Amino acid sequence: MAITSIKNLKEFSTNNDRFEGAHTLCPGCAHSMIVRELMNCTDDNLVISSNTGCLEVSTAVYPFTSWDTSWIHIGFENAATAVSGAEAMHKARKRKGTLKDNDAPVKFVAFGGDGSTYDIGFQWLSGAVERGHDFTYICLDNENYANTGGQRSSATPIGATTTTAQAGSHSYGKKEKKKDMVAIMAAHGAPYVAQLAPNKWKSMAKGFQKALETEGPCFINTVSPCCTEWKFDPKDTIGITDLATDSLMFPVYEIIDGHELNILYRPKNIISVEEYMGAQGRYKHLFKPEYRHVIDQVQKDVDAYWDYLQRREEARI
Amino acid sequence: MQDLNLLANDNRGQTDLGNSSSLVGWDEVTQGTILQSFEGDATGIAQKKAEERSYSNFNSYTATVASWRVKKPVFNIDVCIDCQNCWVWCPDSSILSRDKQMLGIDYDHCKGCEVCVEVCPTNPKSLLMFSEYTPLDEALSQWPEKKKKEEK
Numbered sequence: 001m002a003i004t005s006i007k008n009l010k011e012f013s014t015n016n017d018r019f020e021g022a023h024t025l026c027p028g029c030a031h032s033m034i035v036r037e038l039m040n041c042t043d044d045n046l047v048i049s050s051n052t053g054c055l056e057v058s059t060a061v062y063p064f065t066s067w068d069t070s071w072i073h074i075g076f077e078n079a080a081t082a083v084s085g086a087e088a089m090h091k092a093r094k095r096k097g098t099l100k101d102n103d104a105p106v107k108f109v110a111f112g113g114d115g116s117t118y119d120i121g122f123q124w125l126s127g128a129v130e131r132g133h134d135f136t137y138i139c140l141d142n143e144n145y146a147n148t149g150g151q152r153s154s155a156t157p158i159g160a161t162t163t164t165a166q167a168g169s170h171s172y173g174k175k176e177k178k179k180d181m182v183a184i185m186a187a188h189g190a191p192y193v194a195q196l197a198p199n200k201w202k203s204m205a206k207g208f209q210k211a212l213e214t215e216g217p218c219f220i221n222t223v224s225p226c227c228t229e230w231k232f233d234p235k236d237t238i239g240i241t242d243l244a245t246d247s248l249m250f251p252v253y254e255i256i257d258g259h260e261l262n263i264l265y266r267p268k269n270i271i272s273v274e275e276y277m278g279a280q281g282r283y284k285h286l287f288k289p290e291y292r293h294v295i296d297q298v299q300k301d302v303d304a305y306w307d308y309l310q311r312r313e314e315a316r317i
Numbered sequence: 318m319q320d321l322n323l324l325a326n327d328n329r330g331q332t333d334l335g336n337s338s339s340l341v342g343w344d345e346v347t348q349g350t351i352l353q354s355f356e357g358d359a360t361g362i363a364q365k366k367a368e369e370r371s372y373s374n375f376n377s378y379t380a381t382v383a384s385w386r387v388k389k390p391v392f393n394i395d396v397c398i399d400c401q402n403c404w405v406w407c408p409d410s411s412i413l414s415r416d417k418q419m420l421g422i423d424y425d426h427c428k429g430c431e432v433c434v435e436v437c438p439t440n441p442k443s444l445l446m447f448s449e450y451t452p453l454d455e456a457l458s459q460w461p462e463k464k465k466k467e468e469k
Contacts, residue, residue, distance in 0.1 A: 009401040010417040016366050020378040021410040021426025027385065028430035032408040043363045064377040065352045068362055068370075101360075201405050235431035238406055 002043035002105065003213070006205040015040040018068040024058040028234025030224040030241065031055050031140050033198045035111065038138065041205045042212055044105040045069065047090075049083040051121055052076040053113035054147045055140060077121035079110040080128035080137055087133045107212045108135035114155035115145040117221075118179050129188045129217040136211040136218045139181065142226035150229040154179045157249070159294040160282045162229075167285040172294050177301070185219040186255040192218040194254035196264075199241040203252060203264045210254075223250045231281025240279055247276040248306045253313075261312045273299050366415065378426075382409070386429035388446040391456040392421050396443035403433035403444060440464055 005011040018039040025032050031054060039046065046069040050056040056073050059066040074082045087108045093099050112121055117139040125137060144162050145151040152162040157178045161167035165174040186193045192214045196204040204222070211218035225241055227234045244250040245265060252265035274295055277283035286294050352375040355362065362370060372378045399419050404412040411427040413420040422433075434444045440463055447456040 009405055010399065013401040013404045013414045014417060016363060017410045018363060019410060020376060021423065022377040022380040022382045023409075024382070025408065027408070027428035028432055029408050032410075033406055036408075036410060037405070059377075060352075061377075062350065063352065063375055064380050065354055065375055066377040068354050068359075068376070198406070233431075235435045237408075237430075237432055238436055 020066045023066040028227045028237045041208045049079040049110045051079040051112035051116035080125040083108045083110040084128040084133035110137045114141040115153045118154045139221045140224040142224045146226045146229045172291040186258045189258045191216040195221045197223045197245045243276040247271045247273045381425040393443045402436040
């Protein structure tokens with residue numbers, strides 16, 4: 001497969017964009033950073049499918065399309081299903097020799113937001129991974145249903161205020177913890193599962209290339225800060241991602257074959273989750289004295305999870 | 318028994334499908350919308366630079382979102398070190414980079430989010446935000462001097 005050089009940014013920048021501008025994502029949205037990076041890290045033909053979500057409604061506003069590759073949209077939940085169907089058809093036609101170019105390498109990619117991955121499309125994704133199609137599923141995790149006005153999803157972390165789990169005098173926002181999607185997908189036995197962040201562009205590009213090269217279903221969860229619903233200034237998208245990875249709210253790691261865990265980024269100075277939360281409007285209420293205990297709880301959980309990841313990396317289980 | 322017969326023959330609320338010839342097979346259903354990104358053959362498009370491609374009118378490359386902007390980024394080539402940070406993190410594919418060099422900004426697709434200014438590592442920054450109506454030479458003449466390190 002034709003992977004492009006990601007040795008340094010200068011070489012990476014010689015790639016030609018296949019994700020065009022003038023889509024209608026919010027200014028400073030991390031979705032398009034992630035999508036651009038995926039499409040720049042390979043020269044192969046791509047067949048992409050998107051779940052309904054910010055990415056789908058913004059990149060295919062009739063009569064325009066922002067995709068320079070084959071792109072398909074069907075429903076809210078079935079990007080994984082659509083792309084596995086396309087992959088099965090490609091395999092069959094390749095065997096019969098009815099393709100226009102039988103040797104051209106084709107990669108299959110599905111994009112979904114966290115709502116359509118963690119909640120609505122969960123069953124479809126699980127099925128596609130179980131059937132073992134050769135595709136890469138990328139979840140753009142912005143921790144809420146941003147497209148419809150910021151409702152809670154099962155990816156929303158504890159304590160964040162959303163339009164359907166609002167903070168107020170009787171509530172500190174969402175009361176349930178975030179679902180551990182990466183571990184769930186690793187438990188499916190997928191050959192490559194990772195959690196990546198756009199601020200670490202190199203580990204992200206490497207992860208994407210690894211996932212595209214790997215035969216079989218791969219799942220990648222990417223952090224995608226949402227300036228509209230997390231309530232921060234659009235220019236701080238990368239800064240917020242830095243805080244997210246440095247506070248270990250989003251540890252960057254990969255799991256190969258369901259057991260071999262590698263931590264891809266170890267922050268030199270681990271910052272407190274308080275610093276990460278303080279930079280965003282959705283956690284503002286937690287700094288009132290009556291809700292302080294939520295921050296302490298989150299810090300404890302994050303520390304315990306980091307400890308767990310490190311022990312798993314060492315033990316190779 | 319009579320009631321059941323009545324129910325079985327009750328067609329209220331059902332669409333009359335007419336004769337069976339109007340039913341179509343799975344491969345004859347009207348397709349959804351298909352938009353072609355390029356005029357003609359799109360083989361090997363990943364190897365072509367934007368200026369070499371033949372974009373169709375359906376490609377959002379031919380559209381513009383310049384009206385979204387309140388402030389615009391201005392690029393100062395004298396300070397730039399071609400690190401390409403702005404290229405990798407621009408969400409709108411608006412940084413024009415050719416042969417490892419940063420050439421400028423695509424103002425048709427830039428939404429003025431200021432991410433490129435934030436990630437610029439030079440001192441002073443080689444990208445700065447100015448009002449949309451500031452002429453380019455006026456903006457460049459207002460460029461700040463190199464900041465000295467703060468004394469501790």
